[in-house]
Structure formats: structure tokens, C-alpha cells
Amino acid sequence: MTFVTILGFIAAALTTGSFLPQAIKTIRTNDTRSISLFMYLLFSTGTLLWLIFGMLSSNMPIIVANAITLVFAVIILFYKVRNQKKRNINK
């Protein structure tokens, strides 16, 4: 494995794994006020398209990385939408 390949793996692990602490924080605190709804709508849709892209081009690293990221992103999006709805009801 070349240095560049190893670098790619580390980069993928970091960007994929980075959504885990955000998901944990969101679940623990149930606070999503400063999180952008629009960001997670775009990001989740993009990650889903990356997943389909990976499947159609049989690219396993893209499939694995985006499947994991999608789970974290959808959890955060779910909390954000739920809290947004609550806030609208309470208005």
C-alpha cells in the first residue's frame, strides 16, 4: 500500500468518523438549536447519492464510508426536524 493510499484511508476514516461525536452529543443533549437544518438536509441527500454512486460503480470504500456517514447524518437530521416541529407547535 502506498503512502497516498494510506493517507486516503486516514482521511476517509476522519471525515466519516467525525459525525459520530456530533450524533452522540445531539442524542445526549437533545439540543439542535445551533445546527443548520438545511446543512443536514443537503448533506444526507448528498451522502445517499454517494452511496448509490458507490453501488452503481461497485466501489466498496465509497459504499462503506457513506453508509456509515448516512446513519450518523440521519440521526442528527431526525433530532433537528423533531425539535424544529416542537418549537413550531409551541409558538
Next chain:
Amino acid sequence: MTFVTILGFIAAALTTGSFLPQAIKTIRTNDTRSISLFMYLLFSTGTLLWLIFGMLSSNMPIIVANAITLVFAVIILFYKVRNQKKRNINK
């Protein structure tokens, strides 16, 4: 251009562009309470490594996408760190 390639471009545009509304929200509100510091530390480092990976493998789409994402991520990280410091001083 094949369907799969177009799908990849749309996916890249969405995941890259998704950090713009978060950066705008963060700058406007200066509220980073529900944002995970650890997420943006990992994510910014990962994006920087992707950028270096793209440069070393002369992959223009990877370079462009990650250069843009890195700018947004670092803005959000900067606000988060600044607010965290303020909070620690006020304790």
C-alpha cells in the same frame, strides 16, 4: 458523461455545499452550543488530508471539493473554539 458520473457530481456538490448554510448560520447567530467541537476537529483534519491526497494523486475534483469544504469547516471550527474559550473564561 454517463449517468453515474453525473450522479457523482451532484453528490459531491451536495456534500460540499451543505457546509455553507451551517457556516452562514454560525456566523449570523454566533451560536455554536449544540455543535460538536470534536466533530469539527476531526472533520477539518480529515478534509485537509483529503486535500493533500488530491494534490498528491493529481485529482482535481477531490482538490476542489475539499478546498471549498475546508474553508467552511474551518470557519465553523473557529467560531466553536472562540465561543468555547469565552465560556471557559466566564466560568
